[in-house]
Amino acid sequence: MTQLFIANVGNLPRVGDDKDEQRHRRARAHFDRKEISAHALHDVEHSISQELIARQLAFGLDEVTDGLITWNDPISPFSQNISNIEWIGWRRYYGFNFYYRRPLLPANGRIKGNWIAPLYRSAQNMSDRPVRVVLTGPLTLALHSDSNAKTLSTVAKRAAFFAKLLNKEITAAHKEGAAIFQIDEPALAEHPNHADLARAMLHDIRYKISTAKFILNLFYFPLAPLWPKLQAMPVEGLNLDMTHDESALLDAMRRSPGDQEIGFGVANALTTKPDDVDRSVALLTHWAEHTNATRIFATPSSGLEGLPRQFAYQKLAFLSQVKARFHG
Amino acid sequence: MAKNAKLQKLALDLPLFPITTAGSLPKPMELTELRFRVSRGIHQNSELDRKEKLSTEIWVRQQERFGFDAIVDGEMDRGDMVQHVAQKINGFEQGGTVRCVGNRYYRKPIVKSKIEWSAPLVHDNWRYAQRLTHKPVKAVLTGPFTLANWSFNEHYDTREALCHDLAIAINKELRFLTENNTKIIQLDELAFPLRDGDVGLMEKTITEAVRGINAYIIVRISSEGLANVWARMQRWPVDQFYIDMVNCNFEPLPIIKKTRSSKQITFGIVDSYRHSVEPVALLTRRIKKITSAIAADRIWFGTDFGLKTCSIEEATGKLKHLSEAVRAARLKHR
Numbered sequence: 001m002t003q004l005f006i007a008n009v010g011n012l013p014r015v016g017d018d019k020d021e022q023r024h025r026r027a028r029a030h031f032d033r034k035e036i037s038a039h040a041l042h043d044v045e046h047s048i049s050q051e052l053i054a055r056q057l058a059f060g061l062d063e064v065t066d067g068l069i070t071w072n073d074p075i076s077p078f079s080q081n082i083s084n085i086e087w088i089g090w091r092r093y094y095g096f097n098f099y100y101r102r103p104l105l106p107a108n109g110r111i112k113g114n115w116i117a118p119l120y121r122s123a124q125n126m127s128d129r130p131v132r133v134v135l136t137g138p139l140t141l142a143l144h145s146d147s148n149a150k151t152l153s154t155v156a157k158r159a160a161f162f163a164k165l166l167n168k169e170i171t172a173a174h175k176e177g178a179a180i181f182q183i184d185e186p187a188l189a190e191h192p193n194h195a196d197l198a199r200a201m202l203h204d205i206r207y208k209i210s211t212a213k214f215i216l217n218l219f220y221f222p223l224a225p226l227w228p229k230l231q232a233m234p235v236e237g238l239n240l241d242m243t244h245d246e247s248a249l250l251d252a253m254r255r256s257p258g259d260q261e262i263g264f265g266v267a268n269a270l271t272t273k274p275d276d277v278d279r280s281v282a283l284l285t286h287w288a289e290h291t292n293a294t295r296i297f298a299t300p301s302s303g304l305e306g307l308p309r310q311f312a313y314q315k316l317a318f319l320s321q322v323k324a325r326f327h328g
Numbered sequence: 329m330a331k332n333a334k335l336q337k338l339a340l341d342l343p344l345f346p347i348t349t350a351g352s353l354p355k356p357m358e359l360t361e362l363r364f365r366v367s368r369g370i371h372q373n374s375e376l377d378r379k380e381k382l383s384t385e386i387w388v389r390q391q392e393r394f395g396f397d398a399i400v401d402g403e404m405d406r407g408d409m410v411q412h413v414a415q416k417i418n419g420f421e422q423g424g425t426v427r428c429v430g431n432r433y434y435r436k437p438i439v440k441s442k443i444e445w446s447a448p449l450v451h452d453n454w455r456y457a458q459r460l461t462h463k464p465v466k467a468v469l470t471g472p473f474t475l476a477n478w479s480f481n482e483h484y485d486t487r488e489a490l491c492h493d494l495a496i497a498i499n500k501e502l503r504f505l506t507e508n509n510t511k512i513i514q515l516d517e518l519a520f521p522l523r524d525g526d527v528g529l530m531e532k533t534i535t536e537a538v539r540g541i542n543a544y545i546i547v548r549i550s551s552e553g554l555a556n557v558w559a560r561m562q563r564w565p566v567d568q569f570y571i572d573m574v575n576c577n578f579e580p581l582p583i584i585k586k587t588r589s590s591k592q593i594t595f596g597i598v599d600s601y602r603h604s605v606e607p608v609a610l611l612t613r614r615i616k617k618i619t620s621a622i623a624a625d626r627i628w629f630g631t632d633f634g635l636k637t638c639s640i641e642e643a644t645g646k647l648k649h650l651s652e653a654v655r656a657a658r659l660k661h662r
Contacts, residue, residue: 013427089575090429091576092518092552095519095521098427098428098429310424
């Protein structure tokens, strides 16, 4: 009998519209003006993570994230600990009205320390459900960075560099007890021709990590053309954005179901429109009945930070309704 | 050197390498605080209006002082580029708070019903600024493609339908502007290019937006992904493209050089997000990079983006150095 679980897959809005919900914005402004210390900002961030985790648990999510509220964007945090890193401008992220800082990787840059493990530890202390550790994948990081160094001049070389960096982060978080790692690769969804590179990098990322679940998270683009390559990916789970080419993707999946655990991104993270509970339940039920899957997930299609907070919570509530209806 | 035909037709006599800026300029702290107090109902709107006009005048005079050729009003009455325009168009409702970069947020609008233009969007501030100067003032507003893509859509079945109605609404605004003697209009389309398949939709949307408009039309776009679509863009019925060059490390320059076109281009050579004032010598090198690749009569120079995230001192320094570098380049070019 298939069990449906629900999970969050990424960021959550760090502010809302009422005064108390804007405390991160105020704290960050004070910090930027050097009016409060990093420690004081951290206290505010801690309280917000706590709030967001509590909300996810209240909606009955089986796997949660910390809301990624310390991330400026999905790219720059992964280069912040590289010595001699430079930043070359603010770029749009996938065409949204959202910008990331683009890193210029130095030759011989050393990776100093790690930042994910303490965030995981803090988040897991706030949750009685597993925390998914979210990391942007090496292909996406490579395609959103540059370098003048010959050793990092190609996408493949930069991807290998980032895979090594991510392995260090994952190793440190795993030592703290993290058991679920989600690797976000929208760049793979956009560029299926890089599938072989992505596969090789996933091997490198999980080097010497044998007792954790890795989930490859793909979003923002149609996924049907990529499906045949996904089954060869060295991951235990696939999280798929169902909002672009649902029919074509399901057809491809039915033709060769594979044995990875599937997360269906059915809560559309890019629209304020309510999602259809019946339709999502029908999709999940159909998949459960026609495959050997014992566990499936329903998730947002991507991170929810692009929505105002009340709508982000509505998406989580939707997942809760889907789960309840699925299990009758 | 041949003068641009549209500018001549509009009796706009601009020098070699016209100098401009993208649109937004920093607000004085007291104006920012007053906007906050008015939004909370603590202060009257009339005081805000007075302060906005004063700040507009200061920036118009500053641009004149530095010898800018196409002036902006500085957007003293605006917060976010999408929210500001959308809140004045029927069919939009104000949405909740969404983050766009760092610690900056905006209220992302929601399309709830049919889009319709009902009142001027930017004319009042443009007119106020134009009355302060003999130099042409650009009317700057967010374009229909960006409004469509950077809002939530709860009404239209397709993005194409939403873009169409927004193009019609913007066309009405442009008619109102030109009927009131606006000669230079800049449509900010920073959502473009989005994905490869969007070129056709963008072309259709822009064509509808500028249909029948007798003005010098500038479209400001993102430099990212430009190389793939640049050639096709030369068909658009607009006069100029405004491109951030520093932010993208001059990546599009080779394709711009290679593509035959008579359209003019504002090259953004001042880094709007760096909190330091680039020396004139650095700007001169950037100018040289452009002038050695592109025909002189096609070139304008400006800032990469608006300067609202700079301090007033930084913005003033950037505008001053931009002007000095360009005016020196003019002399060298003669």
